[in-house]
Amino acid sequence: MSETIVMPKLGMTMTEGTITEWYKDVGDSVTKGEPVLMISSEKLNQDVEAPFSGVLLERLGEVEDELKVGEALAVIGEEGEKASAANKQDTNAVSVELTEYEKADSSAEKPPMNAKKEQVPRDRIFITPLARRMAKDQAIDIETVEGSGGNGRITKRDIERVLANGSFKNTEQPKESIPQQTVSSTSIGAGLSPMRKAIARNMRESLAQSAQLTLHRKVNADQLIEFQQTLRNKISASHPDIKLSLTVLLARATVLALQEVQSMNSTYHDGKLTVYDEVHLGIATSLDDGLLVPVIKNAQQKTIGALADEMKEITEKARSGEADSALLSGSTFTITNLGASGIEYFTPILNPTETGILGIGSLQEELALTKDGTVTTCRKIPFSITFDHQIVDGTKAAEFLSALAKYIESPYLLVL
Known part of the structure; x- marks a missing residue:
């Protein structure tokens, strides 16, 4: 049965961490205690070790993605095993649970190969936490975004591509004509090194709170x-x-x-x-x-x-x-x-x-x-x-x- 590595909490004030480097690719063998990836927090860089041995089935974030403490980073299991959404323990929608329609459909007799596939709602969306926050900040309807990651997962790059093309559905209309002088949390420290970016976020948080x-x-x-x-x-x-x-x-x-x-x-x-x-x-x-x-x-x-x-x-x-x-x-x-x-x-x-x-x-x-x-x-x-x-x-x-x-x-x- 597959198990999940989650973002660790490195200090009392840490709420999220940034993926700095992946040491393992999907399909690689990992040994308990072996570093799988490096993360950075507001204070330091640290390797995240495998808590058990197996094969890396899935990576749930890209380099520079920010994930909250407790969110899933990777899934480890046996060779040939499929990563189970139930084991990812990601409450911030790394994936959406099966709908009642999908559950009922899974137990029904499979249709002929040449049968016309029925159009069903896109109820299961894979998206990284950083991409979800960026989409929320920019009022992007994630239903309209095509993901380029594993299992069609929407990543930061997909959101950036949508913003660059300007082809997204803005589901939130401004309530007043005065432009809002707010700064997206995802833009703080953009373009800086992981440590400088963490310091920037930490200092802005200090001044704001x-x-x-x-x-x-x-x-x-x-x-x-x-x-x-x-x-x-x-x-x-x-x-x-x-x-x-x-x-x-x-x-x-x-x-x-x-x-x-x-x-x-x-x-x-x-x-x-x-x-x-x-x-x-x-x-x-x-x-x-x-x-x-x-x-x-x-x-x-x-x-x-x-x-x-x-x-x-x-x-x-x-x-x-x-x-x-x-x-x-x-x-x-x-x-x-x-x-x-x-x-x-x-x-x-x-x-x-x-x-x-x-x-x-x-x-x-x-x-x-x-x-x-x-x-x-x-x-x-x-x-x-x-x-x-x-x-x-x-x-x-x-x-x-x-x-x-x-x-x-x-x-x-x-x-x-």
């Missing part, structure tokens, strides 16, 4: 820098491998500030707001072709040294392509540092479904007046906190920045 506002503030970092140098001198002999960067100390300060202002350490997903005691800190990590956010789980339990070690480990995994879905999911708050690029202030976009993200700018040297009126210099770090105004107000975001400033200006609190 939250009310984002950014506050900016500079904090005196003189004491923090002195504290960093003192710790480096103390541990250099016994722990030479620990890289005690300012980012590590700022991560520790962020964790402590989040424990004071817990409303900032929260997620909002599917109508449910969750405020966390644990801080799962996302570290935005730039790559040559995109951005990943590996996560330090339970960061509130980590010492400064442990944070330094883990931050180095997870960012190296992200840049080398070794990060798995567990490492790239589950964050409750994210920090992103553009200090090395010389950027002072910016407006980071929330990592769905988080309430806040902290942007760190480059260290600034400024003139300042002392209490006795003399001019001196000081070093300040600019911060940009973007938050979801649906969840918290500006006063809470400002309260978080104040708590952060306290730990930066009194850095010995970081080790208490």
Whole structure:
């Protein structure tokens, strides 16, 4: 009996994935645990392995097709077996069930070979999920589209061909003459690499589903820098491998500030707001072709040294392509540092479904007046906190920045 491979869920926020590459053709033998295809989500590429051995009977999507989590990707069975629609488990109409007419007809005596075939309604339509969404967005009647895929399946290319020819039945008339300024979900990131396309979709989703506002503030970092140098001198002999960067100390300060202002350490997903005691800190990590956010789980339990070690480990995994879905999911708050690029202030976009993200700018040297009126210099770090105004107000975001400033200006609190 044939079995189905479905689109896996690689992270809490993943709703769909894109087929990047097929390793197997229809008719090829597959072994349990052997990669069958590669998919990409909003965060990473990953091989999908065969959960059982057999022969690949059918591929239910083409390269660049987007399928929702749980939708059928392929059917595996025994050689010579036909793929059964009942086993595909695709509730979004990879195929339509047999009609009562077809069921009755299947049990009746077959007509003579030369009998005139009766015209019956096209009740069984094979169509990929992406093609169905494109047809819906463009008001195309799929009854009028001829599919070029297996079993006459309608694919993305068929919809594109219909759009190019302009030969389709528009079943929905506009209700008003004002053109709608909407963007089809299928067009977001079109023409980009799978990772850039996923990032584009993720960022557009973030902006569409939250009310984002950014506050900016500079904090005196003189004491923090002195504290960093003192710790480096103390541990250099016994722990030479620990890289005690300012980012590590700022991560520790962020964790402590989040424990004071817990409303900032929260997620909002599917109508449910969750405020966390644990801080799962996302570290935005730039790559040559995109951005990943590996996560330090339970960061509130980590010492400064442990944070330094883990931050180095997870960012190296992200840049080398070794990060798995567990490492790239589950964050409750994210920090992103553009200090090395010389950027002072910016407006980071929330990592769905988080309430806040902290942007760190480059260290600034400024003139300042002392209490006795003399001019001196000081070093300040600019911060940009973007938050979801649906969840918290500006006063809470400002309260978080104040708590952060306290730990930066009194850095010995970081080790208490």
